Amino acid sequence: MTDTTARSALVVGGGIAGPVTALALRRAGIQATVYEAYSGGDDGVGGMLGIASNGISALDVVGAGDAVRGIGISVKSMVLQSWTGKRLAEFGTMPGLDPTQTVWRHDLSRVLREAAQAQGIRYETGKRLVTAEEYGDGVNAVFEDGSTARADILIGADGIRSVVRGLIDPSAPGPRYTGLVGIGGRPRGRISGVPLGDTGIMFMIFGKQAFFAYQVYQDGSVGWFANLPRTEPIWHAEAQAIGAEEWLRRLRKIFAEDRTPAPAILAHARPEDLIIVGGLQDMPTVPHWSRGRMVLVGDSAHATSPSSGQGVSVAAESAVELARCLRDQPIAQAFRTYESIRRPRVERIIQNAARTNSHKAAGPMGRVIRDTIFPMMIKFAKPDRFAWQFAHRIDWDAKVH
Ligand SMILES: Cc1cc2nc3c(=O)[nH]c(=O)nc-3n(C[C@H](O)[C@H](O)[C@H](O)COP(=O)(O)OP(=O)(O)OC[C@H]3O[C@@H](n4cnc5c(N)ncnc54)[C@H](O)[C@@H]3O)c2cc1C
Incomplete structure (x- = not known):
């Protein structure tokens, strides 16, 4: 050439x-x-x-x-939480930078x-x-x-x-399959009676069995997604075939013991709000x-x-x-x-x-280590990490x- x-x-x-x-x-x-x-x-x-x-x-x-x-x-800050509701860390936007959108x-x-x-x-x-x-x-x-x-x-x-x-x-x-299945949820009206935190904060929750993240919008509605650990890969079509109703049932069960807003957000969700992504890859x-x-x-x-x-x-x-x-x-x-x-x-x-x-995707032991180590890592890490x-x-x- x-x-x-x-x-x-x-x-x-x-x-x-x-x-x-x-x-x-x-x-x-x-x-x-x-x-x-x-x-x-x-x-x-x-x-x-x-x-x-x-x-x-x-x-x-x-x-x-x-x-x-x-x-x-705009994401004002990111708050990491454990399934008990304990705040593990919070990251704001670095000075002089645009907030994440x-x-x-x-x-x-x-x-x-x-x-x-x-x-x-x-x-x-x-x-x-x-x-x-x-x-x-x-x-x-x-x-x-x-x-x-x-x-x-x-x-x-x-x-x-x-x-x-x-x-x-x-x-x-x-x-490559990452070992996680992704399911998202479109916002559906205001969720009343649940303390969800400030508008714009992205809450990232390391739940007891799976990961859950959400953000509250100006009108009080909530956009969210969950990452569920799963050893066997499951691709988009197969995950779709399971159906939104069944996924919502599974999600409610998986997050039932979490002492965070996840159970309330999922109770409020309807099958038609679900975005079934399937196995996440990289x-x-x-x-x-x-x-x-x-x-x-x-x-x-x-x-x-x-x-x-x-x-x-x-x-x-x-x-x-x-x-x-x-x-x-x-x-x-x-x-x-x-x-x-x-x-x-x-x-x-x-x-x-x-x-x-x-x-x-951490197991019970991994969760304890993660929830102990995260706050220390954040505390001692350099601000510009x-x-x-x-x-x-x-x-x-x-x-x-
Ligand atoms: C339908 C869809 C939904 C997604 N949802 C999410 C999500 O919920 N969360 C997330 O983090 N990431 C998601 N992604 C991935 C995210 O968009 C990408 O990681 C990122 O934006 C990089 O974008 P990209 O343009 O490289 O790839 P993509 O966004 O994947 O875009 C690739 C485009 O190429 C087109 N295309 C593929 N093959 C051909 C072909 N042979 N000829 C012509 N066109 C072709 C596709 O239709 C698509 O429009 C999604 C991607 C797609 C396609």
Whole structure:
């Protein structure tokens, strides 16, 4: 391949990383089209996501930060609790940083798509990539409907079960099960008579049998999610087949002994409020992020489990860094630089999240150790212990070397 500068890109996947990548490429002077497999939009699909200050800052680079703040609920602080209701620790927003925003995934994906379309970026739906091949000075994508598209490069923003990852490296590993099942709950009216705590605080509860988190909204309603330990993997379709009514029954039983608001929140919930995610997964390491004219961004390259609270944020950062590298370097060199900038940071975040998952799935002994050690760790840790994650900033104007 002649190593030239990219002028056009096919972005496969219109979830989160896809539109952010297209916006960043546009800023870098590279024309991009987004191809999304689904045509029906993703209304109501996906649960609650957190976007940390590093992610908001990356979204600001592409001009989408304010649109995302507009749909988010600011997290004033995070409170960790044990099943007895004991407060283990509290973390506020670090001084000078944006608070984390919680958003619903379908809202986030919609505002990012609208931001891309408002910038004149073409966004084609009903285009499921099945294969792609390189030719002379470009790459040719083939979609399930038989249509094709060509550009200088192809970017796989097609999520944790990426097709592009398999085209880059047919022996690439697949996602890893984390040992946890995710179930979320949409807010349903005010819950009266239960002390839930202040609006905006994210309560994270290490329950007796499982993990529960919730946030109270301005109108007194509550958004929540639970992570249930389970040895055997259970995938989305299988979890859906169990049915919301049965999941709600199980959740009420699992959290029945917790001396926290979890039982009241679950008593108030209705089956139709449930978001059944199924087994949570991550991708500890993807050996090859690029080959020739194809490259990965977002979950296709570095899926972290939701426990990091960083999935969207690192996807947005990677999108911006990839565009910066392509702005300043020819294709092959840009892909190498991009990977060398991003890989250490994202893999460290994935590893940290895997440790959090083991706390969430702790047995009786593990719970005692965790609940004793956590407060001490927090007490003696340096105040800026999380700065490497949250204060990370990308200098768009700096030339990439
Ligand atoms: C339906 C859904 C619900 C989710 N819900 C949650 C949640 O509740 N909590 C959480 O923490 N994370 C959730 N995630 C993951 C979260 O969105 C990602 O971790 C993060 O935002 C990184 O985004 P991404 O764009 O890399 O991947 P994704 O958000 O997964 O987006 C990938 C996009 O690529 C599209 N796509 C896939 N294959 C192809 C193909 N062959 N051709 C064209 N397009 C393709 C998908 O339809 C999707 O729109 C969800 C993801 C999806 C797809």
